[in-house]
Amino acid sequence: MTTIADTTIVNSTRAQAAxxxxxxxxxxxxxxxxxxxxLRRGLSVRVIxxxxxxNGxxxxxxxxxxxxxxxxxIIDMSYASRSGWLDCAADVGFWAPEAGAVVVARSPEEMAVVEQFRDERGTEAVEMLTGEAVASRLGRASGPEFLGGAFLPADLRVDPRTAVGSIAEWIAAQPRADVRFGVTVGAISDGRVHTTAGDFDAEKIVVCVGHDxxxxxxxxxxxxEVTRxxxxxAMAPSPRTFTTAAAVLTGTSLTRYDGFTAMPGHEQLTEALSRTSPELLELGANIMFTLRPDGTVLxxxxxxxxITMPPFQEEWITDRIIEEISGILGARLHLQQRWQGVYASSPQTSLLMEDIDExxxxxxxxxxxxxxxxxxxxSRTFESWGVDRVSATV
Ligand SMILES: Cc1cc2nc3c(=O)[nH]c(=O)nc-3n(C[C@H](O)[C@H](O)[C@H](O)COP(=O)(O)OP(=O)(O)OC[C@H]3O[C@@H](n4cnc5c(N)ncnc54)[C@H](O)[C@@H]3O)c2cc1C
Structure with a gap:
């Protein structure tokens, strides 16, 4: 069995658990x-x-x-992540279809960015779609509003409401794992984690607390400069005609992912959006939607x-998002739930990895x-520690 440090010692006088x-x-x-x-590397692990x-x-x-x-x-890391998701889904058994994503282009500027992206990434990664094909994937009759778009076959879908819960449950059932919910970490020093349930020692500690x-x-x-x-x-029952598990991205999505914003047409696209839909830029919109396995659409x-996020939701923002998506789907949406999501943001990097101590x-x-x-x-964390996978499955 590979371990990070073969010298990891259980010292019951120092800590309450191994x-x-x-x-x-x-x-x-x-x-x-x-x-x-x-676990795939044969290591013992505790999650707190x-x-x-x-719930985050x-x-x-x-x-x-x-x-x-x-x-x-980060494109190589992204594809490595895809493999990790598929391996994990196979082990745990959660819904993770290789459903891809559909990009809907409704203006010449959106079409230009999609075509430039196809030219850069190639036709295997970016399959161009006609307006008719886009409409058909959305379960609609084609109309003049759809100029075309693309299908991105490598994208995956998971159900956010069930995936992480199933992974946690599966990890907790593994012999080398211990998962503790309802325990807060207050401080960490020199390989020792101080929590509301006592202290725990580990050779390596990874702090994955998101925006906190x-x-x-x-x-x-x-x-x-981390902010929130x-x-x-929002969520609604899906219109009967919308049945694809592919994620659906639209013009504003092309302004939010680095792969698209690196395209030369990105600037013209932003200018066009600032003329036609300035409020979408004002609210920082990424108009997109995904079908869940239970038939609701996110x-x-x-x-x-x-830094501290006000909890108050602006009604006009939800209205504007829903108006846009209803227009794309050609169907009225009857909202069932709304919620606020929060994640960490930094103007310096999209991935913060910092060694606090050894x-x-x-x-x-x-x-x-x-x-x-x-x-x-x-995977990158373990690579940097020089610890390889020891088995194809856990
Ligand atoms: C609305 C929304 C839509 C998004 N859509 C996508 C998408 O489609 N695709 C995509 O790739 N990303 C998406 N993201 C981003 C993605 O969800 C986040 O980047 C990711 O979930 C962050 O995961 P995490 O584990 O770091 O954070 P979290 O899921 O927030 O988990 C952090 C955990 O740490 C726990 N914690 C915090 N402090 C302590 C402590 N002191 N002791 C113990 N536990 C602690 C918290 O309780 C929490 O459970 C979206 C985010 C939001 C909000």
Whole structure:
């Protein structure tokens, strides 16, 4: 069995439970991906989560693993993450169809960005669609509003409301794992984690607390200028005609993922949107939607930034998002739920990985791509420690 340090010693006078090779703080998707990848490497792992079940960004999102739209700097990690998701889904048995994503282009500027993206990434990664094909994937008759678009076959879908819970349950059932909910970490020093349920020792500690990094490490969060990003989301029963599991992205999505914003046509696209739909830019919209396996559709979203996030939702923002998506689907949507999602953001990086000391690393995804990148990030963590996978499955 590979261990990070063969010298990991259980010292019952120092701590109340056996030390583990790895201790993960936070049972969101980033923490659980680290725990899963640790088990695949034959390591023992403990996960400590302050809530009684995952309740953060990882259950509030679209469940879209946006593999293709990532920037060139992290595209390899993105594809590695895709493999990690598929391995984990096979082990755990949760819904993770290789459903891809459809990009809907409704203006020449949107079409130009999609075509430039196809030219850069190639026709296997970016399959062009006619307006008719886009309409058909949306379950609609074609109309003049759809100029065309693209299908991104490598993108994956998961159900955010059930995926992380199933992963946590599965990890907890593994012989080398210990998952503790309802336990808050207060401080960490020199391989020892101080919690509301006592102290735990580990050779390596990964702190995956998302946007709450500033509570545990204010200096690190301050140095990276970490703020909170708040998003307004909603859910409705899907119109009968909309049945694709592919994520659906629209023109505003092309302004929000680094793969698309690197295209030369991005500037003209933003200018065009500022003429036709300035309010969408004002609310930081990424108009997109995803179908869940229970037949509801997740609808969003907006973006606003602050260190302490006001909880108040603006009704006009939800109205505008729903108006836009209803127009694309050609169907009225009857909202069933609304909620606020929050994730970490930094103007300096989309992925914060900081070694606090020789035992402890803080990992926060500081943009809206943590669901996509989680397993790739976890693999990178173990690579940097020189620990390889020892089996194809756990
Ligand atoms: C509305 C919305 C839509 C999004 N859509 C997508 C998408 O489609 N695709 C995509 O790739 N990304 C998406 N994202 C981003 C993605 O959801 C996040 O990047 C990702 O979930 C972050 O995961 P995490 O594990 O770091 O954080 P979280 O899920 O927030 O988990 C952190 C956990 O740490 C725990 N914790 C905090 N402090 C302590 C402590 N002191 N002790 C113990 N536990 C602690 C918290 O309780 C929490 O459970 C979206 C985000 C939102 C909000």
């Amino acid at each position: 030390a583990t090779d790895l201790l993960v703080v936070g049972a969101g998707v980033v923490g659980l991906a680290h725990a899963y990848e640790a 989560e302050r809530d009684h079940r995952a 960004a990882s259950i509030r999102n679209f469940g879209h693993c946006c593999i293709t739209g990532q920037g060139n700097d 990094l500033d509570y545990l490490y204010p200096e690190v969060a301050g140095r990276y 990003c708040s998003l307004q989301m 609808l969003g979203d907006s973006h606003s930034y602050d 035992h402890t690393r803080a990992v926060s995804v500081t943009s809206g791509i943590g669901m996509t990148m989680s397993f790739g990030i976890a």
